[in-house]
Structure formats: C-alpha cells, structure tokens
Amino acid sequence: QVQLVESGGGLVQPGGSLRLSCVVSGTSVSFFAMAWYRQAPGKQRELVATDIIRDRATIADSVKGRFTISRDNKKNLVYLQMNSLKLEDTAVYHCNTESQGLPWGQGTQVTVVS
Numbered sequence: 580q581v582q583l584v585e586s587g588g589g590l591v592q593p594g595g596s597l598r599l600s601c602v603v604s605g606t607s608v609s610f611f612a613m614a615w616y617r618q619a620p621g622k623q624r625e626l627v628a629t630d631i632i633r634d635r636a637t638i639a640d641s642v643k644g645r646f647t648i649s650r651d652n653k654k655n656l657v658y659l660q661m662n663s664l665k666l667e668d669t670a671v672y673h674c675n676t677e678s679q680g681l682p683w684g685q686g687t688q689v690t691v692v693s
Contacts, residue, residue, distance in 0.1 A: 601674030
C-alpha cells in the first residue's frame with residue numbers, strides 16, 4: 580500500500596525557515612517526478628514546486644528564490660526547504676507526484692505568524 584507521510588511543519592515567524600520532509604512507502608520515489616503542493620484555508624490546492632522534469636524544475640512565482648525541492652532516493656524521502664517565510668505561506672503542505680498520482684497524505688501544517 581502506497582503511503583505519503585509529510586512532516587516538519589510548525590509555527591514560525593516571518594523570515595524564518597523550515598524544512599519539510601515526505602517519506603514515501605510502498606513504492607520508490609525514484610520512479611516519479613515528485614512535487615510539493617499546498618492548500619491555504621479557503622483556497623484550492625496549488626503547486627509549489629516540482630522536481631526537474633525535462634531539464635526544468637517548476638517553482639511557483641510566489642516562492643521562487645525562497646523554496647527548494649530535493650530528494651534522497653536511498654531513503655525514499657522528498658524535502659522542501661523553505662526560507663524567508665511569509666505570512667502568505669501559511670498552508671497545509673503535501674507531497675505527491677508531479678501528476679498527483681499517489682494517495683494524498685495528511686500533509687503538514689505550516690503557520691507563519693508575526
């Protein structure tokens with residue numbers, strides 16, 4: 580059974596940093612182009628960042644230069660390094676494939692508050 584478990588969220592002040600982790604079980608992340616998504620209260624889920632696909636990574640304009648996606652295939656982990664956090668980054672963050680083909684996990688809450 581494929582499962583995604585996100586962690587690393589929390590409460591942080593503007594300008595702070597967090598590193599989110601996503602552990603994948605039941606399959607190998609090496610098979611997929613992975614991505615991070617987020618859903619803020621009252622808003623639809625949006626793409627934050629994808630792996631490099633066809634020599635190009637997709638990064639949302641709102642987080643460009645601040646967020647970086649990476650992975651560890653041996654540990655079946657995907658990371659999202661988030662720097663210079665802003666109030667508007669508050670959301671539940673999820674990982675999934677670039678095509679959203681795996682069952683969604685619970686996500687991890689990131690709250691940026693001054």
